[in-house]
Amino acid sequence: LKFAFEKFEMRARLVLVLFAHHLHRRICNNRQRQRSIHRLPQPLALLVQPYVLFHCVFLYLLGESCMQMWDLMQASHWLDEENFPRWPFSRRPHREPVVDVLRLMAIATPIVTIFTGMVTLVHLWRHHVNLERAFDRGLHWYPSHSHDLAMQVAAMPLIYGVFSLDCVIQTLLLMTGQCFVNEAVSPKMLDMMRHMTEERYSSNLELADLCEAWALYNFGRLCLMRIRRQIRQEVPMLRASLASLDEDQQRGILIFRDPEHFLFRPLEVTTGIGVKFFVYTCVAKSLFALTVTFVADTFHIRLCDQVPWVCSLLPLMDGAAFVSSTIAILSLIAIEHGFHQILRLEGFAPVLKFLGVKVLVTVTCMQSLVISLFHKRDLLKSDEANLCNACLLCFEVLPLSVLTYHAWKPRGAGDAGDWYDADCGWGYGNVDVGRLAGEGDWAESYAALGTNSSTSSRGFRVQVEKAKLEEVSSENLRSFERSPVASRDPQGSASRSFSTESPQGSQSFQHDGSELVRWKSFCDLKRVW
Numbered sequence: 001l002k003f004a005f006e007k008f009e010m011r012a013r014l015v016l017v018l019f020a021h022h023l024h025r026r027i028c029n030n031r032q033r034q035r036s037i038h039r040l041p042q043p044l045a046l047l048v049q050p051y052v053l054f055h056c057v058f059l060y061l062l063g064e065s066c067m068q069m070w071d072l073m074q075a076s077h078w079l080d081e082e083n084f085p086r087w088p089f090s091r092r093p094h095r096e097p098v099v100d101v102l103r104l105m106a107i108a109t110p111i112v113t114i115f116t117g118m119v120t121l122v123h124l125w126r127h128h129v130n131l132e133r134a135f136d137r138g139l140h141w142y143p144s145h146s147h148d149l150a151m152q153v154a155a156m157p158l159i160y161g162v163f164s165l166d167c168v169i170q171t172l173l174l175m176t177g178q179c180f181v182n183e184a185v186s187p188k189m190l191d192m193m194r195h196m197t198e199e200r201y202s203s204n205l206e207l208a209d210l211c212e213a214w215a216l217y218n219f220g221r222l223c224l225m226r227i228r229r230q231i232r233q234e235v236p237m238l239r240a241s242l243a244s245l246d247e248d249q250q251r252g253i254l255i256f257r258d259p260e261h262f263l264f265r266p267l268e269v270t271t272g273i274g275v276k277f278f279v280y281t282c283v284a285k286s287l288f289a290l291t292v293t294f295v296a297d298t299f300h301i302r303l304c305d306q307v308p309w310v311c312s313l314l315p316l317m318d319g320a321a322f323v324s325s326t327i328a329i330l331s332l333i334a335i336e337h338g339f340h341q342i343l344r345l346e347g348f349a350p351v352l353k354f355l356g357v358k359v360l361v362t363v364t365c366m367q368s369l370v371i372s373l374f375h376k377r378d379l380l381k382s383d384e385a386n387l388c389n390a391c392l393l394c395f396e397v398l399p400l401s402v403l404t405y406h407a408w409k410p411r412g413a414g415d416a417g418d419w420y421d422a423d424c425g426w427g428y429g430n431v432d433v434g435r436l437a438g439e440g441d442w443a444e445s446y447a448a449l450g451t452n453s454s455t456s457s458r459g460f461r462v463q464v465e466k467a468k469l470e471e472v473s474s475e476n477l478r479s480f481e482r483s484p485v486a487s488r489d490p491q492g493s494a495s496r497s498f499s500t501e502s503p504q505g506s507q508s509f510q511h512d513g514s515e516l517v518r519w520k521s522f523c524d525l526k527r528v529w
Contacts, residue, residue, distance in 0.1 A: 013061060014162065014207065015290065021054040025148075029438025034142040049141050051128055051151050055121060058158060062117055065165050066110040072169070076176045079103045084175055102384060105391040109168050112394050113161045119401040120158040126409055127151050135424045135434035144423040145225075148437035149218040150408045153357065156215045157401035160360065163208040164397065167390035170200045175383050196296045201386055203289040206282075208393075213282040213325075215357050220275045220332055223343060223350060224268050227335075229422060230342045231260050271331045278328040281321045288317060329358060346419035352407040360400050367392055 028034065028050050037045050046052055076083045081099050127147050136142065143151065173179040174197045238256060245253075255262045292310070295301050304311040336343060336350045343350040368389060375385040411418040424434045 012290075012294075014159075014166075017054070017057050017061070018159075018211075021050060024053065025050045025438070029142075029148075029436070031139070031142075031436065031439075034139050034436075038139060038141065046129065046141055049128070051124060051143070051155075055124060055155070055158075058155075058162065059117060059121075062113060062158075062162050062165070065162065065169060066114065068169055069110045069165070069172075072172050072176060072178060073107065075178060079106055079172070079176070084177065098380065098384070102387055102391070105395075106168055106172060106387060109165055109391050109394040112398050113165045116161040116394075116398045116401045117158050119398070119405055120154060123154045123401075123405045123409065124151060127154065131410065133424070133434070134421065136436060139436065143437050144420065145435045145437055145439065146222065146420045146423050147410070149222050150420075152218050153215040153353075154404055154408055156211050156357075156360075157397045157404055159211045160208045160400075161394055161397040163204045163211075164390050164393035167201050167204045168387065168394065170197050170204070171383055171387045171390060173197070175387070192296075192300060192302070195302055196293075198386075199289070199293040199296050201390070203286070203293045206286045206289040209321075209361070210279075210282040210286045212357070212361055213279045213328075216328060216332070217275050217279050219353060219357050220271060220328075220335075223332070223335055223339070224271065226345075226348065226419070226422070227339050227342055228260065228264060228268070230345075231264050235259065267335075271335055274324070274327040274331040278321070278324040281317070281324045285317045285321055288313065325361070346422070347411070348419045349407060352403075356400065356404045356407045359403070360396065363396060364393065 028037065028048075037048060039045075040048070047056070073079055081103070127150060128141070128143055131140070131147070133140070133144065136144075174194060179193050179197070238259070242250060242253060242256060292303050295303055332354065336354060340350070371380065371385050371389050374380045375382065380388060410420050423436075
């Protein structure tokens with residue numbers, strides 16, 4: 001890591017940070033580990049949380065980029081063009097107003113990116129630190145599942161801004177000649193450095209697009225999760241209605257017996273294919289761009305010259321990314337329109353969240369087309385076009401961060417109807433338990449909860465939940481009594497008698513050490529045993 005942070009450029013550091021953050025989340029998203037972390041002193045327990053540590057490192061990298069911009073401005077007298085070397089590809093016969101505009105934009109990019117980081121930190125604070133919830137109060141710094149996905153989306157403007165600021169720095173290093181401080185300027189070296197700058201520039205944008213694709217994927221997961229929970233909430237009422245039919249009529253009904261299996265899961269798989277393919281395509285493009293940049297930076301080899309077919313893959317990958325992005329967007333639009341009444345419950349606002357995720361990609365696509373037209377008409381030189389595009393990206397992520405904050409911010413602790421509270425799940429006794437980050441979805445129609453210490457483990461509850469118990473009726477209770485899930489008793493505890501109310505009346509039933517809880521709503525549970 002020390003070698004990578006000293007030898008490689010900013011994009012290599014950011015890749016290491018993103019990979020380490022993903023690994024850190026996989027390690028810390030566990031109840032047992034979080035209990036151990038929460039026993040630490042308060043500042044340390046908060047600092048080692050994945051998102052807090054991730055943003056601390058990212059702010060350090062942002063500060064390093066700002067210091068590098070400061071050094072560039074000091075060395076070039078605040079980016080005065082008179083101090084720039086006259087490269088053949090950027091030579092102008094006389095000073096033009098467009099150069100002064102680009103100079104002011106480049107000077108302002110660090111300030112704008114810092115404001116973007118401040119808005120993102122305030123957003124993170126409301127999701128992670130300054131948050132009160134009604135479940136798992138002992139693990140208050142362990143985010144719930146919805147907050148975990150929302151924070152991954154909320155981090156996109158800051159990540160995009162840091163990548164865009166590095167694009168500005170890489171372009172200015174070439175324009176000011178600071179990349180040749182320790183190198184002898186020659187036509188061959190000038191061509192190599194210009195090629196390396198373009199590769200770094202493109203790899204930064206590819207990684208930023210990957211973060212945007214990941215945010216879109218998390219938004220799709222949230223939409224499908226809310227639809228699944230609504231279906232599971234309505235299944236008991238549907239099954240109760242079907243119970244009043246004759247046996248012959250019930251025998252011909254298949255889809256309504258399990259609508260989640262026959263209706264929702266095919267829809268979920270179809271939508272997931274488009275979104276996941278978009279993410280995989282962006283991953284392949286990013287790895288390709290990083291490989292080309294790494295070879296150019298480390299070995300000073302231009303793969304396009306040595307292996308010509310390598311560069312021919314990039315247009316194909318761009319086309320695949322465009323097609324997969326279109327399919328993913330259309331799939332999510334179809335989901336949003338088809339389930340709009342479900343998604344807008346509890347103030348979810350799917351349209352605003354979707355715009356916050358996709359508006360930047362649309363704007364950057366149109367922006368690159370307009371700038372390329374200016375470049376083809378010789379209104380902007382190649383390096384000026386790159387600098388203009390990178391500066392505009394830095395300016396655009398600031399309103400995007402404000403839009404993301406408005407669309408994804410949680411409500412106050414006293415406000416009712418916050419959709420994040422849907423993670424509140426089953427509870428037994430006086431302990432409220434919900435779905436936290438990295439855990440499976442608890443929102444089954446029914447959940448069997450253990451009252452013993454051994455059966456209160458998450459693994460046991462998940463196994464019992466997967467049984468997907470049938471509706472509460474005399475016939476289903478007898479089938480449940482004969483099932484292996486009901487007969488399992490890890491502690492060997494004595495059987496106890498519980499009573500339940502069914503449409504046919506009140507019945508008693510021998511059950512061993514487990515409590516059957518009907519999932520009535522996301523936060524409010526009704527005991528039926």
